[in-house]
């Protein structure tokens with residue numbers, strides 16, 4: 001799971017509806033790997049407005065990635081340095097193994113072989 | 126356009142993964158017929174539900190032929206998520222951004238998708254067979270509709286305003302009734318393509334948001 005995908009996932013256990021807690025999921029015990037992705041500024045510039053910036057920054061920090069600006073950046077299409085960073089963080093940083101924990105209900109979602117497991121048991125849906 | 130390679134499916138470990146079949150190929154044909162529309166849409170985020178071998182997502186990535194899209198694909202079968210990555214790898218020199226997620230339909234996804242595609246388990250069956258190891262790819266319960274019917278009310282929250290949704294169905298699913306149900310959720314639908322295959326009459330339905338018509 002690349003970090004861009006983590007930015008699209010939230011807890012969906014029944015009743016866990018507090019949006020300040022069910023997103024972002026907290027990544028724990030992560031085994032990270034750098035994968036190579038084609039450089040792709042146009043995609044990042046278009047995708048940028050859809051990102052949950054605060055969630056991205058806090059998640060990155062948790063993984064000791066500290067080079068993202070706290071404040072939502074402006075005019076990123078002109079900021080080559082930031083685009084490089086975003087490329088590396090969003091598209092090239094892959095969580096190979098680990099887990100994601102909901103800060104609301106404590107549910108644990110495993111990540112195995114780079115695939116997040118968002119399946120819930122019948123009684124959790 | 127060429128059909129993507131999926132030769133790894135012959136290996137024993139992938140025997141639980143749905144082999145691309147007539148329904149799959151009809152869907153690929155429909156997507157190819159609709160290629161201009163899809164290209165003009167310039168989808169940033171694509172979602173395939175129930176990706177199976179991953180052939181549909183791979184084909185979509187071929188149609189779009191750009192790196193300006195992230196492809197998310199779900200399945201409840203772990204081997205499908207594995208197959209997807211292998212299929213993508215086999216068919217591209219420069220691999221697009223493809224992210225498999227193990228989940229039920231769209232469970233846990235919090236973002237909006239510009240293009241959504243689903244070839245669901247649509248065969249009429251006992252409800253008990255739904256989601257079981259042997260029948261997850263095919264059994265759709267009553268009228269074959271039980272799995273897809275669970276998705277329809279969720280589409281509004283995961284489809285972007287200009288999004289499009291492609292769905293495979295067969296005659297027993299009552300495609301016209303599906304279009305009516307979807308109207309109730311704010312979508313308008315059409316039959317994009319249909320084909321007889323043995324005793325089965327297969328359909329590809331296409332939906333956009335109702336309010337898009339007014340623009």
Ligand SMILES: C[S@@+](CC[C@H](N)C(=O)[O-])C[C@H]1O[C@@H](n2cnc3c(N)ncnc32)[C@H](O)[C@@H]1O
Pocket residue numbers: 143144145146148149152174175176177178179180181199200201202205228229230231244245246247256261262263272
């Ligand atoms: C008819 S097969 C289609 C596979 C592939 N997309 C194709 O067109 O060849 C249906 C797929 O949906 C998956 N599936 C069944 N129920 C599902 C669910 N509730 N959520 C996600 N995927 C599901 C099955 O595992 C299977 O891979």
Ligand SMILES: [Zn+2]
Pocket residue numbers: 011012013016022102103104105106107
């Ligand atoms: Zn939760």
